[in-house]
Amino acid sequence: MRSAVLLLLVFAAAHAAAVVTDGLLPNGNFELGPAKSELVNGTVVKGGKAIPKWETSGFVEYIESGHKQGDMLLVVPQGAYAVRLGNDASILQRIPVARGSYYAITFSAARTCAQAERLNVSVSPESGVLPMQTIYGSNGWDSYAWAFKAKLDVVDLVIHNPGVEEDPACGPLIDAVAIRTLYPPTLSKGNMLKNGGFEEGPYFLPNASWGVLVPPNIEDDHSPLPAWMIMSSKAVKYVDAAHFKVPEGARAVELVGGKESALVQEVRTVPGWAYRLSFAVGDSADGCKGSMVAEAYAARSTLKVPYESNGAGGYKRAVLDFVAVRDRTRVVFQSAFYHMKADGTLCGPVIDDAKLVGLRKKPAARRLML
Structure with missing residues (x-):
């Protein structure tokens, strides 16, 4: 009986230690990037697990600050790298949380060449839509907050660009994804x-x-x-x-x-x-x-x-x-x-x-x- 109780306490302590802490998510600023062999044309991510700690799908680009697209210069607000979500693209990270607790996700986003951009943010099984038509930040970047109640011990955070543009690279830049317990x-x-x-x-x-x-x-x-x-x-x-x-x-x-x-x-x-x-x-x-x-x-x-x-x-x-x-x-x-x-x-x-x-x-x- 005593051994069983001790085992439960050890398990509970291990789970508590594994729960995500306030601050940037692991590689939340995307400074750890894909190997050069996993990039097509220097920016397009090849393979769903090329970016450490993240899973990607669709047309995702790994962008270095100062990257030029036509006449436009792309600037990254936190560090040197960010990701761009093109047509129907998404990034996902699994997060260990305390079931029943409330959390707020914070991340930075910037429009690029599309005018009516929007982002779907979801933590299974909840989701929301953040329109980006209005720019509030003077440098083109805004930070957004989105809250959820954890209904599982491990949840999937997904940031998805549902847009379909003529140019698949026209999509929002994402950087600095963080979390805070509410x-x-x-x-x-x-x-x-x-x-x-x-x-x-x-x-x-x-x-x-x-x-x-x-x-x-x-x-x-x-x-x-x-x-x-x-x-x-x-x-x-x-x-x-x-x-x-x-x-x-x-x-x-x-x-x-x-x-x-x-x-x-x-x-x-x-x-x-x-x-x-x-x-x-x-x-x-x-x-x-x-x-x-x-x-x-x-x-x-x-x-x-x-x-x-x-x-x-x-x-x-x-x-x-x-x-x-x-x-x-x-x-x-x-x-x-x-x-x-x-x-x-x-x-x-x-x-x-x-x-x-x-x-x-x-x-x-x-x-x-x-």
């Missing part, structure tokens, strides 16, 4: 909102100064920002203090989609009771200048918070009091307008340090901008 946030004292400071979220790639795009819920069944939903059709940008200025803590959310994206959390409330929502509005020091307006909604109350940005960082605080009309109330943040930086990339106001408290007795309507 821990469902709990309520903290003095705040009815979970993850109100946005400290829990996807992995930030080293030196990726363009942040991480969090897709809307129509494209991702599980949010990479635990407790928050991204509604409508555009993404929001997750930013960190290492590369941006944030009002509080280490992370915040930049509303880059105008009214086409909304940051939403649903909370339990008591109809007829009064509540106070407080939050910070600012800019992330990414060069986004101009007159911004962040909007907050709760129950039947609305607050528009003007913020004049010089693009160098800063913030102001705002308060919205409201009376609940249902037993569940949606707290919503969005940008009233689209904003663009001088290089033409989308940007917007930053939201951080969101707190919700109950006041119980009904106050007079109050909207403050501090």
Whole structure:
């Protein structure tokens, strides 16, 4: 009996040690490449297991930074190499995970010569579609986050280009694939909102100064920002203090989609009771200048918070009091307008340090901008 228990403990410890850790996946930056004999015409990958730690299918190219395609120069953001997914091509890696846990995948992608590119991301048995028509990063690269719940002990991560172009080499570049375990946030004292400071979220790639795009819920069944939903059709940008200025803590959310994206959390409330929502509005020091307006909604109350940005960082605080009309109330943040930086990339106001408290007795309507 004692031997059997010991064997189970050893097995459990071995499994726990094998579970993937936060950071780049094995060869997640593709710096280990195929042998020259496994490349056709210098770039086309021959054989499904030519790239270490990855399985490939379809028209996959192994691209070195500075590779020229016609008049276009291909640049790799992390290290010296990336892969390009041509017509109906995919890359796959098997990942040991903890069954029942939540994870966020982060990876960088760039369009090449096709205009209406999209990527299918799946972790068996779940999948999502990430459109790439909108470019948010000033250097042509964007980092995307996609979340999943592990339903098996080992899952297959697949990134697939479903497109079929006249030129089979017209497809997105993929680089720096990473993972982070997500821990469902709990309520903290003095705040009815979970993850109100946005400290829990996807992995930030080293030196990726363009942040991480969090897709809307129509494209991702599980949010990479635990407790928050991204509604409508555009993404929001997750930013960190290492590369941006944030009002509080280490992370915040930049509303880059105008009214086409909304940051939403649903909370339990008591109809007829009064509540106070407080939050910070600012800019992330990414060069986004101009007159911004962040909007907050709760129950039947609305607050528009003007913020004049010089693009160098800063913030102001705002308060919205409201009376609940249902037993569940949606707290919503969005940008009233689209904003663009001088290089033409989308940007917007930053939201951080969101707190919700109950006041119980009904106050007079109050909207403050501090």
